Amino acid sequence: MRNFELSIREKSIVCIGFMGVGKTTVGKLLAQKLYRNFIDIDAEIEKEFAMPIPLIFETYGEKAFRQKEKELISHYSQQPLYIISVGGGAFLQKEIQAMCLENCVVLFLDISWESWKDRFQILSDNRPLLRDRSMDDIKQLFHERQTIYSLNHSTFQIDHFEAEEAAIYLADALKLSWEIHAPQR
Ligand SMILES: Nc1ncnc2c1ncn2[C@@H]1O[C@H](COP(=O)(O)OP(=O)(O)O)[C@@H](O)[C@H]1O
Ligand SMILES: O=C(O)C1=C[C@@H](OP(=O)(O)O)[C@@H](O)[C@H](O)C1
C-alpha cells in the first residue's frame, strides 16, 4: 500500500531513539492503547536469523544485520496502522530515514544522558554495541546519535515517565492530533 492514500490517523508510527530508551516497551503498550498491530524490528530480525542479536553480530556481522533491518523496515513502513519499534541504529541508514519520514509518523523517544546512564547495567548484555565499551565511549555515541534522531515528526521527552505513563500520554496526544486533523463534516 502507498501512503499517499493514507490519512495521518492511518499512518504507521515508528518509534526511534537511543538503545534502551524504551522503544520496544512503550511501543508495545502504545499499540495496545490504540488497538494497533505492534512490530519490533529487532525481534523480527532475530526470528529471521533464528538467533539473538549478539550472535547475529558475531556470526554474520553488523552489515548483514543492517541489511535485514532495512528490508524489514522497508516492508513494514509501507503498511498502515502499525506501531513499529526500530533498533536505535536504524536511522543510521539514509534509506530507512527516508522511507519512515515519507510513509509514517516518526516519533522520537528522547532521554537525557543523566537518566539514561542509570539504565546501562540492565542493557549491556544483549546489545553488542554497548559491550566492552567505556562509559565515555558510550556517552560519545549517545551524543553523536542525537543528529539522526533529530529527523522526526514528533519528540517525546521520556525521562520522568514510567513506560505505562508514557504510553497513556502518547496515546492521548496522538488521538487529539487526529481529531484536530479530522476533516470537517
Ligand atoms: N519509561 C521507562 N522507565 C524506566 N525503564 C524503562 C522505561 N521504558 C523501558 N524501560 C526499561 O528499559 C529497558 C530497555 O527498554 P526497551 O523497551 O527494550 O528499550 P529500547 O527498545 O529502546 O532499546 C527495559 O528493561 C525496560 O523495562
Ligand atoms: O543502536 C543500535 O545500533 C542497536 C540498537 C538495538 O536496538 P534497541 O535500540 O532496541 O536496543 C539493536 O537494533 C542492535 O543492538 C543495534
Ligand SMILES: [Mg+2]
Ligand atoms: Mg528495542
